[in-house]
Amino acid sequence: MNEIALQIADAPLDETVVRIALAGALGMFLGLEREWSQKSAGIRTFSLISLLGAVFTLLVFESEIGETLLVLGGLLVIVQGVLLAVQGLLSADEAGLSLTTSVSMLVAYGVGVLVAAGFIIEGVTVAVLSSLLLVLKRELHEFAWGLSHEEMRSTIEFSILAFVIYPVLPAKVTAEVGGIEIPLEPQVIWLMVVAVAGIGIANYAIVSTYGGRGIAVTGFFGGLASSTAVVGTMLDHVNQRPEAASYAVAAILLANAAMAVRNLAIAVGFTIGSGSPVLLEAIVPLGAVILVAFAVAAWTADWGESGPIELESPFSLKNALAFGAVFLVVLVFGSLAETWFGTLGFYATAVASGFVSSAGATTSAVVLYRGGQLGPAEATIAILLATVSSIVVKALLASTSSNDGFRNQVAVYSGLLLLGGAVATVAIVV
Structure with missing residues (x-):
């Protein structure tokens, strides 16, 4: 852990900034479909969640309380997701639909963590596949319902x-x-x-x-x-x-x-x-x-x-x-x-x-x-x-x-x- 922390600390400033910017961009990318679908969480929320995951991950290598903050951030995202799911169940307009948004928020947090930890390709892959699953909702449902x-x-x-x-x-x-x-x-x-x-x-x-x-x-x-x-x-x-x-x-x-x-x-x-x-x-x-x-x-x-x-x-x-x-x-x-x-x-x-x-x-x-x-x-x-x-x-x-x-x-x-x-x-x- 100490060696990794030293590598992060010695990394050029622009490399860290690029990772944070990429995490925010991928969060916006994930939130784009949710915004278009007029869900309760959209582009800004998803981008902020990814940025939160990236910042807390960087703090893991820089501060003793970084790991605690990382876990706490994940729990806060889960709690927020549960609240949205409950709100969706109580709402006549979004009944049963907010669960996808809640899980997507946790995925956005994970993408921010991956990018900040240096797993750039993995983070981009997760973001793209997740966005594809959101966009192909109708096609996937029709495919599943049509199976014998x-x-x-x-x-x-x-x-x-x-x-x-x-x-x-x-x-x-x-x-x-x-x-x-x-x-x-x-x-x-x-x-x-x-x-x-x-x-x-x-x-x-x-x-x-x-x-x-x-x-x-x-x-x-x-x-x-x-x-x-x-x-x-x-x-x-x-x-x-x-x-x-x-x-x-x-x-x-x-x-x-x-x-x-x-x-x-x-x-x-x-x-x-x-x-x-x-x-x-x-x-x-x-x-x-x-x-x-x-x-x-x-x-x-x-x-x-x-x-x-x-x-x-x-x-x-x-x-x-x-x-x-x-x-x-x-x-x-x-x-x-x-x-x-x-x-x-x-x-x-x-x-x-x-x-x-x-x-x-x-x-x-x-x-x-x-x-x-x-x-x-x-x-x-x-x-x-x-x-x-x-x-x-x-x-x-x-x-x-x-x-x-x-x-x-x-x-x-x-x-x-x-x-x-x-x-x-x-x-x-x-």
């Missing part, structure tokens, strides 16, 4: 997956299989489950609005984030709507196309201006995968049919967890293959990385190529292996579906993608 029971349950389940379970998982663990130690990343594996759930929710919203065409949007843009996770979403989609299997197949193909676009952008974009020749060798094979995927997707589904598609729920927690289990098994076998291949370890690493994210293997190959450790042919082969691995693992995951038509089509069309990329590669080599 299934949608509400799915939202809560997704929140538990993303914000409760994920943070407590260890980053890395080591598992032993047959005397071989396999490094695993539980957070990465669970992140795949979260990705499946998140893409499922996005798919639900888009498909409910745009029908079959929405699945194409889910497939391509979901593929840019995680093409493998798209398969988990489509498995759930087909379970709910077997007659929409052709759209789900097209979505997986478009996810493969997005994955190839992303890898090609990394391969070419990160070698421009690097001092090494641009990795043009990757353009033809990856370009062939992209073109074939788009062509087959356009042919397999009737995109002229844009009628609504009713889904039972945004996503299935059971299916998301099952997908995560299958993904874990694939990852373990990929790690074992990397160990068994020995001298071909780098290529095996690219294959195993493709199970998780082909972007990681592509980036690694490009970095090694830029550094001179890999030649253009070796880097291109590693990128292609990761891309092929990603396509194959999606076909394997799709094979777990109980819908024969869906899994057979994914297998056949995935083979076409691989064949198109192979033919293009041979044509260039020859």
Whole structure:
């Protein structure tokens, strides 16, 4: 505490003044919406509250009674907020509405404390997010009131997956299989489950609005984030709507196309201006995968049919967890293959990385190529292996579906993608 006090005391005068001014400005920013909504506390009140928090925080480092004043100031804001809430309950015009203003006042006090303590970015972030919540009151209420029971349950389940379970998982663990130690990343594996759930929710919203065409949007843009996770979403989609299997197949193909676009952008974009020749060798094979995927997707589904598609729920927690289990098994076998291949370890690493994210293997190959450790042919082969691995693992995951038509089509069309990329590669080599 003494060291911090000395740093504050030795800080330039203008730095302290700027923090106080920023605290007041952020308080005004928070109070702007309350003023516009004609609440009992507005711009001046909120600005003064933030300034009070900033001044008392600075006194913590300068005076023995600073901490007492800081706590007392917070209590005074809480008391004032309670009085406003009671006034709102007794008033016919503002019944039930003053509670938001009361809490906002406490947030303004906290913003002043954060800014004065040196947490500038954090204070600005809290102020902006709080103001956004105030402004979007109507939209947020309409969204919440419009949720069905299934949608509400799915939202809560997704929140538990993303914000409760994920943070407590260890980053890395080591598992032993047959005397071989396999490094695993539980957070990465669970992140795949979260990705499946998140893409499922996005798919639900888009498909409910745009029908079959929405699945194409889910497939391509979901593929840019995680093409493998798209398969988990489509498995759930087909379970709910077997007659929409052709759209789900097209979505997986478009996810493969997005994955190839992303890898090609990394391969070419990160070698421009690097001092090494641009990795043009990757353009033809990856370009062939992209073109074939788009062509087959356009042919397999009737995109002229844009009628609504009713889904039972945004996503299935059971299916998301099952997908995560299958993904874990694939990852373990990929790690074992990397160990068994020995001298071909780098290529095996690219294959195993493709199970998780082909972007990681592509980036690694490009970095090694830029550094001179890999030649253009070796880097291109590693990128292609990761891309092929990603396509194959999606076909394997799709094979777990109980819908024969869906899994057979994914297998056949995935083979076409691989064949198109192979033919293009041979044509260039020859």
